[in-house]
Amino acid sequence: MPLADPDVSVLSEDFAVDPSRWFARLRERAPVHYEPAIDSYFLSRHEDVRRVLTDHEAFTTETLQVRAEPVMRGRVLAQMTGAEHTAKRKIVVRALTGRALQDHVHAVRANAAELIAPFLPEGRIDLVGDFGKPLAVRVTLAVLGLDPEDRERVAAWNSGVVEFITGLDLSPERRRHCLDCAEQLEAYLRPVIEQRRRDPGEDLISQLCAAEFDGVAMSDRDVTALVVNVLAAATEPADKTLALLFKHLIDHPEQLAEVRRDPELLPAAIAETLRLTPPVQLVPRRAEADAVFGGATVPAGATIFCMIGAANRDPEVFTAPDTFDIHRPDLGTARSFTAAAQHLAFGAGLHQCVGAAFARAEIETVAGMLLPLLDRVRHSPGSRYREAGLYTRGPVALPLDFTPMTARGAGSGRGIRR
Template sequence: MSRTESGFSVLSDDFAAAPYRYFAGLRERAPVHYEPAIDSYFLSRYQDVKRVLTDHETFSTETLQVRAEPVMRGPVLAQMTGAEHTAKRRIVVRGFTGQALQEQMRAIHVNAAGLIGPFLPRGRVDLVNDFGKPLAVHVTLDVLGLDKKDWQQVAAWHSGIAEFITSITLTPERRRHCLDCAERMEAYLVPIIEQRRRHPGEDLVSKLCTAEVDGIAMSNRDVTALIINVMAAATEPADKTLALLFKHLIDNTEQMAQVRRDPSLLSAAIAETLRYTPPVQLIPRRSEKDVVLAGTTVPAGATVFCMIGAANRDPDAFAAPDTFDIHRLGTARSFTAAAQHLAFGTGLHQCVGTAFARAEIEIVAAMLIPLLDQVRYSPGFRYRETGLYTRGPASLSLDFTPVHDGVPVPD
């Protein structure tokens, strides 16, 4: 039976367990797939997805008013347009690029060294739960200038916020939980925001607190929304992509050996990981008028989900798309527009954390690959991915040759 016949649903357990095996069927037979239970359209072809993400007049981000604003505690960057979007995005991007990024690189390395250190003599680590998730939160708190002693509580609140944004459907109980997490996060942040207004530092929260848009300082609610926006942008791609990178290199031993011999290939391996298994699988938009996509009319006001994982495996855009190949583009083009993949979106609302995520993953992977010698899956480990909207390994238990000399931290 065709996987795209009337009984097929992207909301099914079968799809959630292994979405990649359905993508070719969707692209070929149902490139504009309608889900009546949620009155939404799912697009799987590269050209259609790219059109939706770049045609900002026809496809707006208004869906985020319902999907994100309640837990972000205010409008997020993707909802904004015009001068407000330009000004606020510039403030945030400055916290992730240039001199600010250079200063963060050592902090990324120090955080990674401290987290991996206890596991090196043991020769075993869960790269997701022991390392990747706490690392992403620690580094993000450093960028923002928030106290890392609160990281577990902040991570728990952030998890609830992310659940609200990335769930296609939520039970009333889970919805209440997510909204409670958002309220608690806001209550935690407001006193910090007020303190940074009085005594600003060099951290990103201080820069948000002291910045002006059209000559007017941002409100506490504006700053809170941008802080939570940054948390989502900085944490979601990093921990998932790092684990997926190691999985693909372990599964492709010759490519792992090539990266070990030639570290300049690392950026290409990361870019190919983002194409092959993007951590953000769905990006929502709203059609502002009736529009025809792949022969199907999508009505005005409809929710459209761009299936990034399917678009990134479209043979019309990528040769041999279901093959992991770190030599697909070469190192020079891996993080340029020529890379083509849509893992960070594209157009006006491309993820603000792109440069930071790349730097973080490169720094951490470059440190880990030499340390995790003869790395392989732990005995008895069974790989499993989770997530429909964002997707990554539930865990990644790895064995490697134990290290007893500790982790060198650069001066």
């Protein structure tokens, strides 16, 4: 089996325009695809990707020591195993589920209502730039207990952190910029962490400051790394998933009409959006020993990139995998936000996304608010749809037109709960 398709490069501009055009070819001709420019292997079959993500001893997260730790300012959850991983993951999960989750949902509603209100009388909005991106930052800052007035600079620093993690071929200048962003973010968080140790609240930073591992409180560096971890993980996928959900529903008006008539179908629409167009497209691992996939050998020490988007469209697992279908029987909505999910948008195994339940609640809440408000929603005339990103991917913008609401209608609470 060849280790590369000579006519395909994952790093090419042609691939970047629409990666999904190449998924089937890679799965069929080069399911173990080697990119010499970055000395890395790309796996595209569902079976192979799930194997790598669930066997954390044979395929470790050691690559994150280089890809993430410099900007996270310390080790992140995905780098941990054993008792340390269990204890620290539990802290984060507790802050994103149960009663805490209900408090976060209230923050989601309040911020979403404030952001959407000015656009309702206009009948036009860019769901990415005007709404999705600022909402994701606002909600994450609320979870962490950070000052909402700092959202613009925190978002700018976080953007540099994410660029470092997701960039496969950063120039020295961009690398320096990203590291500068990380240093400024750490400097911003340092006095916050010190204050929360003295006067803790109910926010996640306070919980991290109060937590112990093996009887020892976490250091400021440990707390900083986990805070930056949550900041990057919570903001990056959220706006992409919301925009992609609306794009798919608008492009499939019969399914949009069904979801409007029966809001109980909304979770299925979100799950199918995550399957067909996962915001996180690549997940890195390192092979600890020679590994064979379908006759091709990946050598020990090699970097492997799991192609989540390609695996989620594998016809061996999903019928008509390139079709958006909220009724597909092979998805299983009830398990799509759990460790038993058939799709791999949240990863799998030990390091499955810690915020899956929070992501579901956030997107369900926001989409449930917007659908009644954006009556006759459609793509704005003349707008050109474009996606960007290789590691994480989503719409650059999503200009939408809808029936304007009068000031009286907008203020009456139709679909908005403050």
